Amino acid sequence: MSGRFAPSPTAALHLGNLRTALLAWLFARSSGRRFRLRVEDLDTLRVSAGGDVARQQLADLLALGLDFDGDVVWQSERRDAYAAAIASLDTYECFCTRREIAEAPSAPHADGYRPYTGTCLRLTAARRAELASTRRPALRVRAAGERCTVTDLWAGSVTGTVDDFVLVRNDGVPAYNLAVVVDDLAMGVDQVVRGDDLLSSSPRQAWLATRLGGVPPTYAHVPLALNRSGVRLAKRDGAVTLADLARLGMDADRVLAVLARSLGLATSREHVTLPQLLERFDPLQLPRHPWVVDPSDYADADVNRMSIT
Ligand code: GLU
Secondary structure (H helix, E strand, C coil): CCEEECCCCCCCCCHHHHHHHHHHHHHHHHCCCCEEEEEEECCCHHHHHHHHHHHHHHHHHCCCCCCCCCEEEEHHHHHHHHHHHEEEEECEEEECHHHHHHHCCCCCCCCCCCCCCCCCHCHHHHHHHHHHHHHHCCEEECCCCCCEEEEEEEEEEEECCCCCCEEEECCCCCCCHHHHHHHHHHHHHEEEEEEEHHHHHHHHHHHHHHCCCCCCCCEEECCCEEEECCEECHHHHCEEHHHHHHHHEEEEEEEHHHHHHHHCCCCCCCCCHHHHHHHHHHHCCCCCCCCCHHHHHHCCCCHCCCCCC
């Protein structure tokens, strides 16, 4: 039994990412699980720079004291496992462009995701041959609109209709939904704690886990961190990474204290340790709303002078 944290190495971890990592660690450790780490570096466009970013991300987690078990799993080294999973599934090629999918008569989900309507299932042989001569196909799984329900700590029961989602993109890169599920099963992950922007993907992923002969994990989708304007926190919001904050004199212990306070696990300015946080941790008492990151709440005058909108 394991929990995990699975960052994409696109940028340094910011306070919101670090808070999710801390929560994932607390959920895992407080329930006697192992805590695994996975680098989601499949996006080949980013992979070369991603190595350095990933190493910094791991160093930042360790600086906070978030230790993990076993080897770090790098998705870029797991192509064979994804291929084996694909071979066991009922799939078909899809030649649709992004634009064609956007223009198809399907209602987008609340998060903007457009369920696939199965256009490429209905191609004539001639049309298929024509498309195949000019376009590279993506690979989709045949899900036939099955419904799948997951249970989330905060959101409760979430039911989704599973469309024929993409397993391999048309540039040959395994899709996020496939890689996450194959890896979570292989890594013994039965507890997924991550940002709530991924909540709507979870019925699709739970369905795929079952299809691959596994048991879907339990989910806790953490409300995101926002900036003072109510927009999802990003690096451009000022001093939000460990490196930024260290330059302003805040060491990892102080950052841990800020994160703990945002979770209701510490009082203002209180110095806390991870063992103390583990003792205080109660999943049912966690805040249910997004965390608005306001440096004036935690930082010294130096940090307050940073322009943060
Ligand atoms: N790599 C994803 C991210 O950084 C997380 C995927 C997951 O936790 O399932 O947002």
